[in-house]
Amino acid sequence: MAAVQVIRSEWTKIRSVSSTLWTLSLAVVVTVALGMLISALSRNQYDGMPAREQLSFDPTVISFAGMTLGQLAMIVFGVLVVSNEYSTGMIRVSLAAVPRRGTFLAGKIAVATALALAVGMVTSFAAFFLGQTMLGPYRASIGDPGVLRAVLGGGLYMTLIAMFSMGVAAMLRSPMLSLGILMPFFFLVSNILGNVDATKKIGRFLPDQAGSRIMEVVPRAADDTPYGPWGGLGIMALWVLAALAGGYLLLKRRDAQ
Amino acid sequence: MIEVEGLTKRYGDKVAVDRLTFSVRPGVVTGFLGPNGAGKSTTMRMILGLDHPTEGDVRIDGTHYDRLKDPLTYVGALLDAKAVHGGRSAYHHLLCLAQSNGIPRRRVAEVLDTVGLTAVARKKTKGFSLGMGQRLGIAAALLGDPRILMFDEPVNGLDPEGIHWIRTLMKSLAAQGRTVFVSSHLMSEMALTAEHLVVIGQGRLLADLSMSDFIRQNSRSYVRLRSPQRERLLDVLHQAGITVVEAGGGALEVEGGKAEQIGELAARNGLVLHELSPQQASLEEAFMRLTAGAVEYHAHTGQDAEPQDWGAGWKEA
Numbered sequence: 001m002a003a004v005q006v007i008r009s010e011w012t013k014i015r016s017v018s019s020t021l022w023t024l025s026l027a028v029v030v031t032v033a034l035g036m037l038i039s040a041l042s043r044n045q046y047d048g049m050p051a052r053e054q055l056s057f058d059p060t061v062i063s064f065a066g067m068t069l070g071q072l073a074m075i076v077f078g079v080l081v082v083s084n085e086y087s088t089g090m091i092r093v094s095l096a097a098v099p100r101r102g103t104f105l106a107g108k109i110a111v112a113t114a115l116a117l118a119v120g121m122v123t124s125f126a127a128f129f130l131g132q133t134m135l136g137p138y139r140a141s142i143g144d145p146g147v148l149r150a151v152l153g154g155g156l157y158m159t160l161i162a163m164f165s166m167g168v169a170a171m172l173r174s175p176m177l178s179l180g181i182l183m184p185f186f187f188l189v190s191n192i193l194g195n196v197d198a199t200k201k202i203g204r205f206l207p208d209q210a211g212s213r214i215m216e217v218v219p220r221a222a223d224d225t226p227y228g229p230w231g232g233l234g235i236m237a238l239w240v241l242a243a244l245a246g247g248y249l250l251l252k253r254r255d256a257q
Numbered sequence: 258m259i260e261v262e263g264l265t266k267r268y269g270d271k272v273a274v275d276r277l278t279f280s281v282r283p284g285v286v287t288g289f290l291g292p293n294g295a296g297k298s299t300t301m302r303m304i305l306g307l308d309h310p311t312e313g314d315v316r317i318d319g320t321h322y323d324r325l326k327d328p329l330t331y332v333g334a335l336l337d338a339k340a341v342h343g344g345r346s347a348y349h350h351l352l353c354l355a356q357s358n359g360i361p362r363r364r365v366a367e368v369l370d371t372v373g374l375t376a377v378a379r380k381k382t383k384g385f386s387l388g389m390g391q392r393l394g395i396a397a398a399l400l401g402d403p404r405i406l407m408f409d410e411p412v413n414g415l416d417p418e419g420i421h422w423i424r425t426l427m428k429s430l431a432a433q434g435r436t437v438f439v440s441s442h443l444m445s446e447m448a449l450t451a452e453h454l455v456v457i458g459q460g461r462l463l464a465d466l467s468m469s470d471f472i473r474q475n476s477r478s479y480v481r482l483r484s485p486q487r488e489r490l491l492d493v494l495h496q497a498g499i500t501v502v503e504a505g506g507g508a509l510e511v512e513g514g515k516a517e518q519i520g521e522l523a524a525r526n527g528l529v530l531h532e533l534s535p536q537q538a539s540l541e542e543a544f545m546r547l548t549a550g551a552v553e554y555h556a557h558t559g560q561d562a563e564p565q566d567w568g569a570g571w572k573e574a
Contacts, residue, residue, distance in 0.1 A: 002326070008356035016349035017342060089340030093397065096305045096334055097357045100321035255308040 006107030016169020021076035031070025037066040038133035056220040078165025083175035120158030153214030170247025211236030264313035275460035288451030289440035296460035327358040333398030334341030338390040343383030444544035483532035
């Protein structure tokens, strides 16, 4: 069957280039290491915090603090998986082999997503357990209400970030252009929009702002966010869907180059 | 069998391919000839469904390319040897292509052996020379054991041994009854491999004929003469009923004449000849005459007979 063949082929493609290994291992290492560091620092500062802050202290979120940086490696992974085809010219060989462009793109995204999901889950669980070890007496347990959802959500969040990057790269084709837009957007712009009062209401509907909600367990003080953890992840999923649909439509319409 | 009908590709105002209609038949090497920028590569990309035609249609064995199940088993193509991921090994490059078309894994080893890349199969392709890259591209084309093969400028940049290898390969593929469609901008190259010719210039079809017809129509043979007694020679030839044309530099040319006959005639009349040489216009010249009106990028080397404005070539295009 054609779909199975394409998936087998895309799996060979993805495992035979070194960028897959280094982007994904960077995502794991950076997220886990930074999460451990920030968890250790938070543990030392806990006693000096005002009571109000102690009340909304969320050990689960703190162990995921490394994701802000680790997600950038996921973005690079998602971008390279798709844009490699264009920057090398391989796209012409690939589409001559699989001329049904929808099948081609779906196969590629499916394989890369499955890999991102596996790595995302490993990262999320490792970041949680190692981070909690660092937090010592203030740690959360995986059995606490909402914690397992947050940890699974962390893995899904990283997967969706990678998928969104694949969609954007499918639209823009150039790796430099895609990274040049996605990296500063997720590292800076989204944070600024989400933290400045004037733009907060719009900012929280951005993919990363909405999606990262799933990793929170303890409610924030005076929270008026109009969606819950799963609602937030749903908003992020809609962004992903839009990016992939855009990528598909452009791939279908354009000449292959 | 490749059938191209009314194929047109426009980029904005510029017409790259202009209502091309021709077909490529099995069992012979068909040369796709045209100067650089004539639209050969664009046509080949449209045959593979990579570029969308503005108008017209291409059929492979009666169907559209994107309707073929496992297309690599119908058509194998080498378009651009550099279009590979440099970080991937030759083996994995071929393996991913084979898997996408349900081609068994052992075929990868077979084609690597055919093109002589077995020793470097596990090496990353970015270290490959142009010739090795070309061989890898040909291995990819042969992978599905297709009935139709298409090569875009396959001998470009190859050393003489590589060129010889490709010529032999193309002929043997055609001899097995396959359809072989190969593009080139060199007539001399085509003369050695192709049995049929499709010539285009500025995207338009200029000729679609067999190589032997092309040679018969275009190879002009004549005898060139040079003599210090030019006027007397002209008279003698005229009396013998031989038509003479004046060529540049004081030389005379006799179209289709026999050197022996003219030499004997001159001797009988006691004429001194400084030159008496049979000449054959090359196929390259014939090709240049054919495409002269349709060359996009003119080089002005000073050999052009008629003076031209700089840039006249591109203004016309």
